[in-house]
Amino acid sequence: MKRNIKIILHLFKQFPDLCKIILGYCFRNLFIKKHYWLILERGVDAQDNAWHFFKYVKNNHPDVLVKYAIKKSSPDYFTNLEGYQDCVIEYGSVKYYFHLFKTSFIISTHVNTDMPSWLKGKLKNTCLIPKGKVVFLQHGIIHNDHKVLHYPLINIDLFITGAKREYDLISKIYEYPKGSGIIQYTGLARFDNLSDNHPKKRILIMPTWRMSYKNLNNSQFIKTSFYLNYSSILSDQEIQLKLKEKGYELDFYNHFEFQKFNHLFECFESKYIHILKFGTKRVQDLLKDANLLITDYSSIYYDFFYMKKPIIFFLPDQEEFREQQYGKDFDDPANFGIVALNDIEAKKLILDALDYNCPMDMKYKKYSNEVFPLADSYNCERIFNAINQLK
Template sequence: MRKVVRVLCYLKELCLMAFFKLFGAACRCCSAKYRELWLVCERGNDARDNGYWFYRYLKEKHPEINARYVIETDSADRAKIEALGGMVPRGSFSHYLAYYCADFLIGTHVQPCAPDLILFYHLAGKGIRSRGKQVFLQHGIIKDEMEWLHRKNMYMDLFVCGAKPEYEYIRDTFGYPEHVPQYVGLARFDNLIRAEGKEKMILVMPTWRGSHYPTGEAFRKTAYYEHFQSLLCCKELEQLLEQQDYRLVFYPHIEMQKESRRFESGSDRITIASKETQDVQKLLMDCALLVTDYSSVFFDVAFLRKPVVYYQFDEEEFRKYHYQKGYFDFRRDGFGPVCTTQEALLEALTESFENGMEMQTEYAQRTERFFPLHDGNNCRRTFEAIARLKERNKKHAAESESLSVNL
């Protein structure tokens, strides 16, 4: 029965695709609204990552570009897009139409701006794609092996990289043509540079554990829950926060926040936060120090030259549920100490307080080598990379036309 449903959904999307391709061609001819369109999106329900900051740059610096942004009508970030203009309600008729009309599909996730991510991913696997060139802005810096993003499994026209070693890794191992991966910097880093200071706040932000990790009551028996719940109730940590007049914000990965209600703390200096109440980028900008396990958000904090502490109590188990190790070695390349026990973590926090919450020289030097681009011009470079892609397409089209005439 499920197979029948999938087949019917597949046929439905093929019919919709044929309709919108034909209708879209007519709209591009008759309406400037859909002509030379740059369509931007993140997850479809938010506007606070690389997609938003690049879209804001387009609206403020390049109003001549016909750019629109896809977001759900009930999103908490809707007002941010309405203020800039060009909102496209996710899943609407105009969303489908814009998707098939767009010259560029620009997003933080694969299959950017797709009305149905999973379905269009499978369609793309069969070689059925929209006309738009796909620009992958990313939502973090890649450090692990991600074979599913290799050229043999994924199609992209521009693969934005946020760090030099990341770019070299993708260029050398992912199998894309040389011009596809480009080191231009992540768009959201431009906003990070504008950070005015830091609060007396420690941010604890662990990553998720994969789609097969235990959930519900079984989650309470996991090492993840046991270690972070123990930390949130740790008397030594509470005393340290009191002594230094600091607070701590615990913000699990968005995919783990369905289990957030199982965590608790008796301290009024510790907050268990969620995406409904907090903006991740603001937390990263405001914190004085980040504690994470393996989450790539540590790159954002290191980019700001703020101290990072890694709390990796389950490294072997983590790899069973998550990506395999790539080019990045936490002990060799990381921007802070690696702790495997709560005691070691508390010692690292105490040492950071003693150092005035400044990044140690060794880690600061690693950061400078990792991020040679640190100038607030990432959005501009991204725009220029897309413009070059546009010119390349025009050149190829002209060559193809010339070839057909000669034949």
């Protein structure tokens, strides 16, 4: 009985979306006369590969009808999409669903973000599922086994990869049909914008989230190893003094899923340490401005490695994370940078890096060339050509 009530309540909550989907399908031909390429991220942002690819198509292929889907309440709508508003539609609106059912390609950084995932599962095998070909741009480079991305669990017509080793990994273990051409190594769209890289004496700390912490309240979160480890670094007086001495600043940028806990870190802010909120700065600008990246299991380190800049991996909770979230890395983090297993080691590595102005060892630069044989500014062009081949 409780299960049935829960399902009914969930259906009631999703009823407005279901109505919009039905309206979008029924009146698609009345309001939308031509087919479009629909591009989106999570519907609330425009900073990642979808945004870069959207701009490329608009600026280089004006003959292609393209729409970008985003909530107009997003700060990115007023900044990163300025000048493109005539090609932007409100994510989740009835107009959005008109376009969704007329799109030739659904081009996204995340799978199943074109409509509410719970409803999409229920509508499977009905006419209310969009017929456009699905292009998965990704929002990072896969370096472990994401079971949910295995074939045939998701419907993807083109699976973009950003590194040669990633392409080899997915081709080998993700079970997509051999010779299908679904998986292609083109490079990530956002990599095109990494060549003008001019560090500004900044250190960037950018950890990923923890799935098991997502639903914690504030009092529970401050007891987690995540909070205790990062607060130990942010509150360290020796690091503060070294930042001042060397003329550096440190930016702490929480993962999108952990931004709701930002206020718990704000007590560590100072003239030299900044707790950054989502939307105040573009992630790519943060990466380009930084001389040193400190991260854990986030694939964002590949962008930094692409630019041949030094990385410190802060991995104090490896066993817990691997067991609960993404599993083992298929490439040793030690091939990309120096590994710290606790906050004491991490602090020492940060201080050492500051003493020598954040150098990168030549062995890491050589490995970067192996990981990224396509290190150029033609990633968007290769993606565009790959999409055109789907027609």
